[in-house]
Amino acid sequence: MCLPTALKNVLDEFADRHNSDSPLSLSDINDICDYRAGGASTSRNVPAKLDPEIEDHGIETKIMFNATFEDLEAIIDDNDRSLPIVELDSAYFESVDGYDPRGGVDGYQWDHVVIPFTVNDETVLFYDPFEEIFQRSTRIDSPPTQRSKTQFYEWWTAASSRWTMWLQRSDQQVLTNPQFRQEDEE
């Protein structure tokens, strides 16, 4: 549930920032991420399935590999872009207090999905939907997590070559139904 939960929260925050209602429910996003019990969700087809659902709102999905901290900061600081979603290697779990994750017979665990929202000189702050694995909640209401940039970079790279996904205002949106309003329209 990590990816759908992260995507739902990113979409809600982006909509809220632009004084709009969220266009999709978690159930819609589960379908878009093709979530399956025991099989997790997939990001591969998210742009193809999500974009038709959000194009009337003037936004679209973007994915980047090999992103840098500068890229992350630029996405976070841009009011026309949502917060980013990134993957962290499963080694991240070992640093989470209160949980005891254990690898299986082949040593594999799930990589994780988090939402960075501040890149400082030494650290990265992010929201972690980890709780949802246990609670099936739809909201991330756990306190933000902080890790050193060094650790974050290592996990981010090891998971999937610093894969990063976000939503952003598409160029043509103002002609349609711009529910995600520009600042100067308010």
Added chain:
Amino acid sequence: MASTNAGPGNRLKFHSFEEIRHGRAETELKHRYGRGIYVNEIHETSNDDLVISLGNTVPKDVSDSLEQDRVLQFINIRDIYTLRGEATGEGAYIVNLPDRDDVHEGFVQRRQQIIDQLDWSMAKAIYEHVFELTPVENQLNAIIQLVRWVHEEESIPLSRLKDAQGSGNSEEYVQVLSDLGFLAFDGETVAEGGKMQEAQLLELDNDQYVKTVIGNVVKEGYNVLQDRLELRMLRHYPKFCNSYYYDALQRQDPSLHLDVDAVTRNYQRQYGEDIDPFVVNDKLNELAETEVIQKDGEYVQSNPDVYRQVAQESPVS
């Protein structure tokens, strides 16, 4: 097994084992099939192609109901699907990628196999304990009678057995026990088969002898008894046992405590059946009486002997 759909978006090209185990090719598989997907084995064929076996990782909360720490056990399920990498002759491999549905179906089937295997191992491990539970004894009664009578009389006409049992199923039971080697049946009379005779070497008293033979029948004929003779009770109690033991085995902790609600959730998840915790609690109490599990109030723990026996037969983590 792999799809032949070879559109540009459904092909994966990579250059080394390392790339599909830990590189961009692996990332592509995870993003396409789910973050739990991993490559559990690669074989090279005689014509330089690759056979790539995929596994899937599933997280499971196996926290102890009496402790604060939450334990998240990742279960690696091997060999859920096989991909074939064709050597291009230029140092690269191309894999035609199947639909996600096909890979997911492979995972669902593999997981079911593991649960079935666990149930079978459990049935063998606990048979002697649950033998005296009335529902089990009632359902096995016709087989118990056949074993006991044939042991006492040496040779009995089938017609007499049918009349004595009056259930209409005697011939089928005799046939199955004969196929399994416990009875000898020539079409008219029924006698001890080789496996009943072997058990006599143990020099047991009559009750213990019958119990031992029936135990061996269950061990060797679990599936046929259950499916062909519809003796469902054989699987009934192992399911409740495994709703506890599966977590303990995955966590490799025979002293794991689970409360009744946790066992109920496991039952519903493992067998896809809705069940009330009241029913689960009653079954757990019955099993505790036979010492298959230990129960202290609402908390369940292993019987270490049962745990050891099942762990040897069904590695699950």
